[in-house]
Amino acid sequence: MAIRPCTGCHLRFVGPASTCYSTILDGRLKFEAVSKFCAVCWSALETQLLQVDAEIKPDVSFDYTAEQPCFVCHESVKNRSPQSLFATVYAARSERRDFFASLCSGCRAPAEVLLKAPSWAQETS
Ligand SMILES: [Zn+2]
Numbered sequence: 001m002a003i004r005p006c007t008g009c010h011l012r013f014v015g016p017a018s019t020c021y022s023t024i025l026d027g028r029l030k031f032e033a034v035s036k037f038c039a040v041c042w043s044a045l046e047t048q049l050l051q052v053d054a055e056i057k058p059d060v061s062f063d064y065t066a067e068q069p070c071f072v073c074h075e076s077v078k079n080r081s082p083q084s085l086f087a088t089v090y091a092a093r094s095e096r097r098d099f100f101a102s103l104c105s106g107c108r109a110p111a112e113v114l115l116k117a118p119s120w121a122q123e124t125s
C-alpha cells in the first residue's frame, strides 16, 4: 500500500485516501479543491458536513430550497449573500457521497480552510 502525505494535515499515512472534490460558488468567484484525506481529516470534515445535514442521499429527494444554516457558523444565511458549497467524496472503502451546504458570505475564508485542512480548522475553532 502506498504511503503518501494527506492533503489536509500533510502527515503521511498508510491505506486508502478519501478523495474530496469540493466547490464553492458565489456566482463570480469559484473555489475548487481536490483533496486526498487521511481517515482523521475526512472524519473531521464529515462531522462538519453532517452537522448541517449537507448529505444528499441517493434515495431521498434533496430540498435545495430549504433553509440551511451556514456550514461554518451555523447561523441563518438569509440576507447574508449565501454561497453554495458542493462536495463529492469518494471515501475509503465506501460509495460515492454527495454534499450540498450553504455558506454565509462572511464564512467563505474559513470554509476554504475547512475543505483543505479540516482537522486543523477544527482545532483552531
Ligand atoms: Zn490528514
Ligand SMILES: [Zn+2]
Residues within 6 Å of the ligand: 070, 071, 072, 073, 074, 075, 103, 104, 105, 106, 107
Ligand atoms: Zn457563516
